[in-house]
Amino acid sequence: MKIQTVKSPGGIEAWLVEEHAVPMMAMRFAFDGGSAQDPDGQEGVANFLSAMLDEGAGDLKSSEFQDRMEDLSMRMNFEDAKDAFYGNFETLSEYRPEATEMLKLALTKPRFDADAVERIKQQLMASLAYAARDPNRVAQNEWYATAFKGHPYARPASGTETSLGKITGAELEAYRKRVFAKDNLKVVAVGDITPEQLGKMLDDVFGDLPDKAELAPVSITDPVAGAQQNVVDMNVPQSVAVFGMGAMPRRDPDFIPAFVLNQILGGGGFASKLMEEVREKRGLAYSVYTYVYPFRHASVFSGGVATRNDMMGKSLDIIRQELQKMADGDLKQEDLDNAKSYLTGAYPLRFDTNAKIATQLLGLRMDDFDPSYIEKRNALIEAVTLDDLKRVAKRMLNTDNLIVTIVGKPELEQPKAKGG
Template identity: 50%
Template sequence: MLKSLVWKFMTDAIVPALAVATVATVATTAAVRPASAIEIEKVVSPGGIEAWLVSESAVPLVSVQFAFDGGAAQDPPDRPGVANLISVLLDEGAGDIDSAAFQEKLESLAIEMSFDAGRDTFYGAMQTLTENLDEAANLLRLAITAPRFDADAIERMRVQTESGLRRELTDPNAVAGRLWSDTVFGSHPYGRPVKGTLETVAAITVDDLRAYHERIFARDTLKIAVVGDITAERLAPLLDEIFGGLPQTADLAPVAEATLPDGGMRKVVEMEIPQTVIQFGRPGLKRDDPDFIPAYVVNHILGGGAFSSRLYQEVREKRGLSYSVYSFLYPLDRAGLIAGGAATRNDRAAESLAIIDEEIKRMADEGPTAEELDKAKRYLKGSYPLRFDTSTKIARQLVEIQRDKLGIDYINKRNDLIDAVTIDDAKRVARKLYGDGSLYVTMVGRPDGIAADAKGG
């Protein structure tokens, strides 16, 4: 679903059961301080590689998160899926270590390593016990600088990817999400499926993989965060050891600003299922927009606040139409959007969508109430520390803060920015965000009374 695009960062390492328990226990106890008390240190290696460090010696764990600009938007236009395929191949052998031996080393040392391709960004993560840091650093170095891309590993991961794509052909959430992206972005790189298609994944060659790796994995777009049992003095040379072998400059293909459709539209894919999956959205804001924080607060009131949001109250609580209904801000490097979704019975789909339309238009016309704004601000400020309750979460947040160019002091001033949102700000931004209330809507199922392809309000 589109919601998964916002925070998609899972670990895939295979480790023994005892090691999993050990690492999981350490991970959940590593973040021992509230967000405002986290001390972030900028570390620069002898070779000029920068990382943000939160040193915490309470538990013997080191978590590394990093990101390169690029992502799926840098896939060859005729072969989407290259970045995604690379993300499952980097730990399938590197340097002089083949796939089986690489996986065995990760398992025996309880090292977690994972990679993920988003639309604009290629992410990586590594977590290790402190006693295994040297071995973990070497394996990570090999994975990002010298991946093998062996034929047998490529075919195994290709088959795995194709199997997932086949399942998605009958998954209404996946179908709705893909249709939504195609409808909104068209021929823009954002309109290409991140995982590719059965046809494009089958056509990807080892040359495609190597070309992408050589163009994207470079130091000039690299953002790194490290959290755990490591000092700045130890980290500085380690950064050169892991990342120093990368090229200095990436060779990114230019990506144009996305031109979003004017007005609303509704598209339906018929599928023999008892429920209709609804995905909706409209133009929104990029992360660097001065109104992003007020927009974030307003969206929390509309559909981002789980049990407290207007959409949840109107669609689920009062009418029981959907188990879940939500909205979120969806900022990309070349487009800003609002997105959301719900699932409901086919015979109630039109009613559910009408209520969503009504609530979005009401928010545009009236904005939130002072009481809603006060509650939203209290919740958003109070819940912020939950983003920092493990070493992995802290590192992930610090990478995103770097990518968004928010500054190393952002976590100390973020709640003040939330608190500064006034009712006038909220009403003004609600009008700016939701305008005439028109939506891009895709529906998968058999929604009663909704045309298969039509302009919508």
């Protein structure tokens, strides 16, 4: 796989993997920002915008825009994350000029007609009402609200009924104008397109955007220190818990060992220690998992478990015990070897379609890696030693800082109740 760096005549840079066997291309792009840029009182505006960009643009009203997309057999969608606003675009080669124009209109001339805004708002309100009854969603939101209190990461990305109710087309346009710019843009393309064609396309789509974004500063932070356990009361037969603490940033030398450690602890499905101890040996839960996720302004080690109300306390006790055992150095070479084998062997599967390749490359660009990382990545995994794992486990898995949010009616020895 040859990754080329393309710079348009207008100075917009992108990574390109040419693949001309199939007459189509995939483009992935992102603007730094995301829901962390939602203004106070407008929580959910980035998420709202992601649902509005294909609801009419230029001279095309919503239904006309949707019909035109269908006629061109193109795919275009948008999504927000905490730190970025993402765009996904796929087109057949024969329709690329027309599809490119549609993407440009969506990014630079969205209409935000009142009827479309109101219709999407009602859909988002309905989603909020559904999420409020979903213990998994509630647990995740409450965990971030607790862990990052006072920081933009604490706010609900989907907004609230109150904040969504205040958002109009003017607020959507204000966010777009602040965040969509050339200096915070990352682009990758994979498929049937040459560097020259891509350079022209980059200027066609993004050339009219402002040179500089107007992003509000977001501070580097960590989850709050100190163990906490909060319960949100919900009348469900099975409780859900989200647990976690701080982790190391993506550029930290210990991140790769932490990534391997997580595979052993809870990221490896049925091969993980938590699955073995909580489900296989004791039958306490159907699933238990963990992950390490580096945001741009913080990093977290987090996980979750769902089980009967009367089993939640015992399940969390086992999870804490396993975290502590690893922090104390209870790790085996065999587990490390198995984790390495899986992580290195599965890596090529992330690159078996154009869309997957584009997604992986955009992730590297967002983390400020160069293309050579793909060739180095498995060697970095292989270089992790048992001593590395023990050092990182001691550094990261401090149960004195474990934050736990439980949603349901769990039976706990010493619950710390929180209204919900």
